[in-house]
Amino acid sequence: MDVAVLEIGGSHVTAAVVAPGTWDVTEVDRAKLASQEAAGAVVGQLADAARKLPLANGLAVALPGPFDFGTGVAWYRDQGKFDQLYGFDLGAALGNELGVERLMFMNDAEAFAVGEWTAGEVRGVERCVGVTIGTGIGTAFLADGRVVRDGGTVPPGGELYKTTYAGKPLEDAISARAILRRYTEATGQEAPGVKEIADQARAGDATAHEVLTECFTDLANALTPWIDRFGVTQTVLGGSIAGAFDLIHSSLPFQASATKDTEHSALIGAAAHYLRTCR
Structure with a gap:
């Protein structure tokens, strides 16, 4: 199955679909992200990006720490990004906003490495x-x-x-x-x-x-x-x-x-990890 992926940085969010096997990436949208806004506003921006994806099979999300990737709770403080999300349950908020039950978070550096191992x-x-x-x-x-x-x-x-x-x-x-x-x-x-x-x-x-x-x-x-x-x-x-x-x-x-693919490795890695853990 194709995997819907969000790759979140401090200033952008990329929404893409990754095809397993070939690991082809179809980039649906790359948008600026105002990461220092209030938690609700950040969730709204992420949800807007995710809604452009086919979400029937769930959503994989690659993003930086400090973040509890198992529970979906953010712990950013004095990072210059997402500081309003400290202690905020991003997983629950984003899942509720999108109506998605299967939501997997992954550290972006780990997603990059797994992407390079998978197809790089x-x-x-x-x-x-x-x-x-x-x-x-x-x-x-x-x-x-x-x-x-x-x-x-x-x-x-x-x-x-x-x-x-x-x-x-x-x-x-x-x-x-x-x-x-x-x-x-x-x-x-x-x-x-x-x-x-x-x-x-x-x-x-x-x-x-x-x-x-x-x-x-x-x-x-x-x-x-x-x-x-x-x-x-x-x-x-x-x-x-x-x-x-x-x-x-x-x-x-x-x-x-x-890497020969600075744009897509983390997307591929998040998709590969999602397929491995969420099937």
């Missing part, structure tokens, strides 16, 4: 890790396509961002904001975004290239011990930083590649 760069790899880097850093460690969150071979909850690096939260060293901060510290100038820093590096700007290299060397240092413990044989990078992979791959001492 790490397809069928026995032990792999997906790393998404944007506003923050998301990770998912997979064993035969299933997310591993517990045990001493993965970070707490399988989430690398919960660890520290050089005595500080990891995202102080590797994230979009960390890259922008390092660039400002090195040049005295502000860059509009990571893409612009990457463009400058490709154009021969040695400082821009050095900033990217330093950040990803830090990522390698933080991630490598977990890669060794879990027995990862291949890593896939996604998120806004995937487009700079050509500049930073030499900083990574492990087998890695960048």
Whole structure:
């Protein structure tokens, strides 16, 4: 059966239909999302997007944490997104609004990794890790396509961002904001975004290239011990930083590649997980 999927970010919501087997994605709609509005208004925006989908078989939803993906309760606070949803039962509200009983929530970083395992760069790899880097850093460690969150071979909850690096939260060293901060510290100038820093590096700007290299060397240092413990044989990078992979791959001492589909991997992963758990 085709799977209806919402992929929710801090500024957008994508509604799509995913066909199992071929994993073709039909993007029905991508709309801006005012995520800082009151809970009822956010639910209304999400429901408007979902109503464009065939919902007879239920709905899979990929979105960022902090969120209780089992119960559907949001725990966002001081995130710059969804702050009005703290303690709010999004699952119940959205299900009631849509009249949908089968509603599955999944962490977007995990959805990305499962999507890449299902139809992307790490397809069928026995032990792999997906790393998404944007506003923050998301990770998912997979064993035969299933997310591993517990045990001493993965970070707490399988989430690398919960660890520290050089005595500080990891995202102080590797994230979009960390890259922008390092660039400002090195040049005295502000860059509009990571893409612009990457463009400058490709154009021969040695400082821009050095900033990217330093950040990803830090990522390698933080991630490598977990890669060794879990027995990862291949890593896939996604998120806004995937487009700079050509500049930073030499900083990574492990087998890695960048996603070829930044738009659809999380949609495919959410659909695959839904089919596995909700049939």
